Amino acid sequence: MREISCKLLVIGAGPGGYVCAIRAGQLGIDTVIVETGKPGGTCLNVGCIPSKALIHAAEEFEKIAHMAGGKSPLGISVAAPKLDLAKTIAWKDGIVSRLTSGVSGLLKKAKVKTVQGWATFRDGKTVEVETETGLQVIRAEVIVIATGSASIELPFLPFGGPVVSSTEALALNEVPKKLAVVGGGYIGLELGIAFARMGSQVTVVEALPRVLAQYDAELTRPVVKRLAQLGITVMLEAKAKGLSTQGDALLVETADGKNAKLAADKILVTVGRKPVTEGWGLDQIDLDMAGKFIKIDDHCRTSMRGIFAIGDVTGEPMLAHRAMAQGEMVAEIVAGHKRSWDKRAIPAVCFTDPELVTAGLSPDEAKALGIEIKIGQFPFAANGRAMTKLGEDGFVRVVARADNHLVLGIQAVGQGVSELAASFGLALEMGARLEDIAGTIHAHPTQGEGFQEAALKALGHALHI
Amino acid sequence: MGEHIIKLPDVGEGVAEAELVEWHVKVGDIVREDAVLAAVMTDKATVEIPSPVDGEILWLGAEIGDTVAIGSPIVRLKVAGEGNVKAGGKPTEPAADTEAPAAPASPKPETAPAPKPARPVEAPVKAAPPAAAAKPLSTSSVGAPRAEGEKPLASPAIRLRAKEAGIDLRQVSGSGPAGRIGHEDIKAFLARGPQVAKASSLARNDGVQDIKVIGLRRKIAEKMTLSKSRIPHITYVEEIDVTALEDLRAALNKEKRPVGAERPKLTLLPFLMRAMVKAIADQPNLNALFDDEAGIIHQHGGIHIGIAAQTPSGLVVPVVKHAEARDIWECGAEVIRLAEAAKSGTATRDELSGSTITITSLGAMGGVATTPVINHPEVAIIGVNKMMVRPVWDGTQFIPRKMMNLSSSFDHRVIDGWDAAVFIQRIKTLLETPAMIFVEG
Numbered sequence: 001m002r003e004i005s006c007k008l009l010v011i012g013a014g015p016g017g018y019v020c021a022i023r024a025g026q027l028g029i030d031t032v033i034v035e036t037g038k039p040g041g042t043c044l045n046v047g048c049i050p051s052k053a054l055i056h057a058a059e060e061f062e063k064i065a066h067m068a069g070g071k072s073p074l075g076i077s078v079a080a081p082k083l084d085l086a087k088t089i090a091w092k093d094g095i096v097s098r099l100t101s102g103v104s105g106l107l108k109k110a111k112v113k114t115v116q117g118w119a120t121f122r123d124g125k126t127v128e129v130e131t132e133t134g135l136q137v138i139r140a141e142v143i144v145i146a147t148g149s150a151s152i153e154l155p156f157l158p159f160g161g162p163v164v165s166s167t168e169a170l171a172l173n174e175v176p177k178k179l180a181v182v183g184g185g186y187i188g189l190e191l192g193i194a195f196a197r198m199g200s201q202v203t204v205v206e207a208l209p210r211v212l213a214q215y216d217a218e219l220t221r222p223v224v225k226r227l228a229q230l231g232i233t234v235m236l237e238a239k240a241k242g243l244s245t246q247g248d249a250l251l252v253e254t255a256d257g258k259n260a261k262l263a264a265d266k267i268l269v270t271v272g273r274k275p276v277t278e279g280w281g282l283d284q285i286d287l288d289m290a291g292k293f294i295k296i297d298d299h300c301r302t303s304m305r306g307i308f309a310i311g312d313v314t315g316e317p318m319l320a321h322r323a324m325a326q327g328e329m330v331a332e333i334v335a336g337h338k339r340s341w342d343k344r345a346i347p348a349v350c351f352t353d354p355e356l357v358t359a360g361l362s363p364d365e366a367k368a369l370g371i372e373i374k375i376g377q378f379p380f381a382a383n384g385r386a387m388t389k390l391g392e393d394g395f396v397r398v399v400a401r402a403d404n405h406l407v408l409g410i411q412a413v414g415q416g417v418s419e420l421a422a423s424f425g426l427a428l429e430m431g432a433r434l435e436d437i438a439g440t441i442h443a444h445p446t447q448g449e450g451f452q453e454a455a456l457k458a459l460g461h462a463l464h465i
Numbered sequence: 466m467g468e469h470i471i472k473l474p475d476v477g478e479g480v481a482e483a484e485l486v487e488w489h490v491k492v493g494d495i496v497r498e499d500a501v502l503a504a505v506m507t508d509k510a511t512v513e514i515p516s517p518v519d520g521e522i523l524w525l526g527a528e529i530g531d532t533v534a535i536g537s538p539i540v541r542l543k544v545a546g547e548g549n550v551k552a553g554g555k556p557t558e559p560a561a562d563t564e565a566p567a568a569p570a571s572p573k574p575e576t577a578p579a580p581k582p583a584r585p586v587e588a589p590v591k592a593a594p595p596a597a598a599a600k601p602l603s604t605s606s607v608g609a610p611r612a613e614g615e616k617p618l619a620s621p622a623i624r625l626r627a628k629e630a631g632i633d634l635r636q637v638s639g640s641g642p643a644g645r646i647g648h649e650d651i652k653a654f655l656a657r658g659p660q661v662a663k664a665s666s667l668a669r670n671d672g673v674q675d676i677k678v679i680g681l682r683r684k685i686a687e688k689m690t691l692s693k694s695r696i697p698h699i700t701y702v703e704e705i706d707v708t709a710l711e712d713l714r715a716a717l718n719k720e721k722r723p724v725g726a727e728r729p730k731l732t733l734l735p736f737l738m739r740a741m742v743k744a745i746a747d748q749p750n751l752n753a754l755f756d757d758e759a760g761i762i763h764q765h766g767g768i769h770i771g772i773a774a775q776t777p778s779g780l781v782v783p784v785v786k787h788a789e790a791r792d793i794w795e796c797g798a799e800v801i802r803l804a805e806a807a808k809s810g811t812a813t814r815d816e817l818s819g820s821t822i823t824i825t826s827l828g829a830m831g832g833v834a835t836t837p838v839i840n841h842p843e844v845a846i847i848g849v850n851k852m853m854v855r856p857v858w859d860g861t862q863f864i865p866r867k868m869m870n871l872s873s874s875f876d877h878r879v880i881d882g883w884d885a886a887v888f889i890q891r892i893k894t895l896l897e898t899p900a901m902i903f904v905e906g
Binding site: 337338339340342344401404405406429430431433435436 | 616618619620621624628629631642643644645
């Protein structure tokens, strides 16, 4: 049995873990990172990046298919496009592999030692890793748990055969003719929309009264409208019950309590993600939990001294950029810097069609806190750039305190609004007031002008509406 | 020009490593031979490491709080002449570092960039006071704390700067729009100093300061944990009438000193020590060390009394060796000498070890009773509480008497409660009738 010792050991090389290790390496900390798969975790390998690649391919395909139908107002006509999904997936895999090897290179550059294998805690200072070449024991002064999350499996719809998780959906070789999506959250809708654009007949089965329930109804309205345009059937307040005996249909209990049979080649189950808290010896170290997540404080410290936890395993929002920020912070804390979690906003993006972006408080959340607010909303129908992109649906909305105009939250829905997340996040983090946004020159013609106009609207003097 | 490497010398008997508690030099300093470079702490004593040569400090090999093995390099100096690092000779880790900054084993080049981000914070702190105090801005930038739960409004750069300077931003009011805190506000806050934070009192403080337990405090912590986790304590409190003893003490202190004899002023301690010597003569099992792993009680003939003493850096226990062979004056003189050595930090390792029983005194502070922690692996500790005049019922009336409590703990594994009580009662008798202390045989 071989043994190595280090100052910092990071378990899991997802966005949280690898950022933590790179930053620690930069700070001169003797760091080891353990990962069983390829570096990059869910995000790079089976999450953010590959899904965005597929979504982009689907968008391109649908655009051309639309033109081929002779319906394009742009005056472009083309022959009917064909999609070779296997090739699309290979292209996507190429991007993923470039990025994962990029992460490996960055780790190496930061002098981080990578150990490949499954890590299990022996005690609070020692981890055993089953590697290809045998058992490797690693002793560390500080350990960071960054084990991430995994798709939740429904007991009556176990993954396998036609039932797939998002991971398998991102590796299909053929576009399923009929796709049933169980769960109308952001992962289900992102992928459901992508497959619909590639030609699948998609049905979304959602147990709640509406899709994208974490967003307010006003914000999701343009998405719901688009679902209908794409021919996606949405069954609300409906419960998936299981797979038909032949395995070619999903059994559903509809809103009015009737049983329905939904023919499907593939059934994509996206009912959420759960923290990976099993299989790595959590029982050996007995950390305090917050529900199903590992309990952490504002330094990402767990209940055991010398053990930190970051990313999805520590709770909502389960977003790569939250994990990255935590990872960076923990590395600096280990290096002796004074740091604590003091972020004002974690922007969230949903890559549906149209896209959604939120940062800070929604109007309802602000009201629930008892804050008197002003809201400014500007529609893309009045934005020149949106018009030229055939993307007039959607709007930017700014929520601010009524008394001092401090911006509390910003939301947008529309084509390509994901890129506005940067300025939304910056505005909140800097503590901008409505006047700050209104007083910043926003380049014309861009969709970003909508942000400035929304702030002007809240101040009562929008210029273009 | 050459290089000289200083390794951690052997600082005491049988010690394999020592904790670095202080650096007296930093990289770039020019040092002379015999100048003190660092202080390390062994089990009990702090030992200074002098420089054997003249030179310029190039590299420091440990941080405060690190445990350093004897013989490992701790300082590298640039010296005139060849130095002790052979070029092309046996490659030593630090030697490789200077010439090739990229060498992986070099702590210096990698840790060096770390302090940099702190500098912009430090600079304004030092520069601010004279300028900012005169500015009218300071009135607006010091104000009431924010409402509970309300986060101070500041950009990430400001938040980082405040964090590194240890400022609670909730106590800084912002002069910017919507009360936003700007760099000027931080500067003004720093210029006004910490009393401003106090002025805006009643603010909730959720701050947590992490203080590394190092040096003597770590030794004390380890020792106390060992004592309390290994030894089942029994604590016995008894009150003693020291009126007669105090009269005797006053008389002895008043007595003209014989010419040539260095007689110290007597405190109560020498009397207690002599009383203990007498009581131990009857109960030698109280003057012992219990090796519980071997299951052996080492009962000592020599009575070496440890005197717990508070020093500026923490608790230390100098030892009066062979109290059985010292008269009351010698005991007194030795206590004074050791207490001074402990306070000035010059007590040697030998003077701080080897006790067989200990006295602890919080008498000066008051307090009715204490629960002394036995000095492991001893089996008994005598605690002295404050002497005070209390009314005592003599059968017909209350009379004022000088009373003092003794709070004493015993290792209940080897000392029964009865024996403990007998021991203390014997001491009580001796102290209440102090002439008995001086009776031989």
